[in-house]
Amino acid sequence: MTYISPLPTRKYDLSFARWVHRHIDGGDRLAMCMQCGVCSGSCPLGTTMDNGPRKTFMMIRAGMKDEVLQSDTLWNCVSCYNCVVRCPRDVPVAYILHELATVAVREGYAQARTAETNKFVKGFTWSYKIFGRTDERLVSLFYYFQDGFASGLKKLLAFRHIALGFLKVGRLPFGMPHSLRHRRELRKILTAATKIEAQPAKGGR
């Protein structure tokens, strides 16, 4: 693995918590967390997450970096922002989870590579990079077939009822995907964004 963030070596090692505080967007607000449980309680996927946001934040403080970045909590967030709105301490919960997920991918944690959400995000990114928009049909196909033809076909068949339902109500259009008029401009923006992301953050990693 290629670690960018520090890996705590003993119990209650604060090095990872400090790194999160410094380098994760909104990570500084994590110090305000009072473990009330509103975030995990508000989460529509609260019962399916292994840790939930509240426990994840406590694990960061306890220096449990491996456990945090391997957990499925980072991948089960559906971005409803209930937690962000309700948090009594203004902790941007969902944003922190998203960015931790990025860290998990970057540092090569197994859970991150195999997470379904991550696969779907790949399709999503592929679509907007090419067309400047997301085309639901192509994103779905990309997501279904990235593990090979057989598993793609299986997934496709499993979801056929939903596809037929969409067809019936006219929500599955035919024809070429819509695309952005100034795709070249968008590509420039994306290239610049990638460059900014690659730059070491203030204070260095």
Added chain:
Amino acid sequence: MLESQPRSQTILVVGGGISGITTAIEAAETGYDVVILEKTPTLGGRVAQLNRYFPKLCHPTCGLEINFQRIRKNPQVTIFTMSTVAAIQGERGDYTVTVRQTPRYVKPNCTACGDCTRAVEMKVKNPFNYDLADMTAAYLPHEMAFPMRYVIAPQLIGTDEAEKVKAACQYNAIDLEEKESTFDLHVGAIVWATGWQPYDAARISPYRYAYLKDVITNVEMERLAAHNGPTHGHILRPSNGQIPRNVALIQCAGSRDHNHLPYCSRICCLASMKHAAYLREQYADVRVDIYYIDIRAHDKLEAFYRKIVNDPRVRMIKSKPAEIRIGAEDEPVVCGENTLTREIYSESYDLVVLATGMQPSYSIHGSLINVKMDDYGFIVPDDDNKGIFSAGVAAGPLDVSMSVQSATAAALKAIQAVY
């Protein structure tokens, strides 16, 4: 001491709750003239609306009775009810305060016989019971009212019933022609004892206070438990009048929350312990669940907290509930995460009590340039205006005993300002 003699040595106390009364009496009993302004028709404030005090569960009427006696015996205390401050001018030792008095429509020769109440049919909202039940438009604010004088609601004025009420009074104590008046007072020091308001629970939208009848606030719980409340002291479900079998008490409802009141109101934890005691006293088989982030029971209050948590029918759940859903039979369903077990729960209750915090009244209703507030709206000492002080909850979130201490301190500060 002032460099020059103060023009006036009178102390003005704004607010006639427990803090205002205490400030006034303490100052008056050392020989100073004191004027109390009270916005409502009676003294006593929020304390008169409480059923019992924690931790000893004694009745607030007892302390109020003693204080009213002290006021009655002291000729140096003047009271203006239904009055508010419209403007303040001047400086320490020489303030001119403009007072606005709304009409009561009942003269001082009222004997509180109650004939007017019996003569009227119009109902108006009863703020004393936090609008849980209506009252007649000619009313005595509550049985401990001081001054013991009836009030006629402004809604009655101009209707046919008003004349009926006037005729019913055999002492000719009703004056329907009374108008709002404004007058000036000259005082040397001003003490703000304007107290608090319960935080508006409807603003905590995930708790659905506005939609669920069986979700009430802690102040409403006090009225339900009080013998002079809408249910004559029986704690019943507001939706159907049935006895609640399982009750949830939710701490920090809109407190310690950046979306609502960012501070801790200090009283709610113990008030909820007291509510658990009310429930267990009335119903032997009731189950009480207390949802909390952490319980703040300071020093001497810890014994009371221990007594409640050792009750086998009281369950402590470490969690701030995320929301209250509407159940199949319109009952409240409390949802959230138990932070000790990581269990996601959703439990139905017959009654849910939200422990809402205290919001300083002045920050809501006041707007005078001479008064300085902190970030939360509590009145703080102003170096530019050394004759203005604050006492009780106007100065910070306090319980009754601490409010009385704060009021005594404010009385001394006010005396030093006009000495």
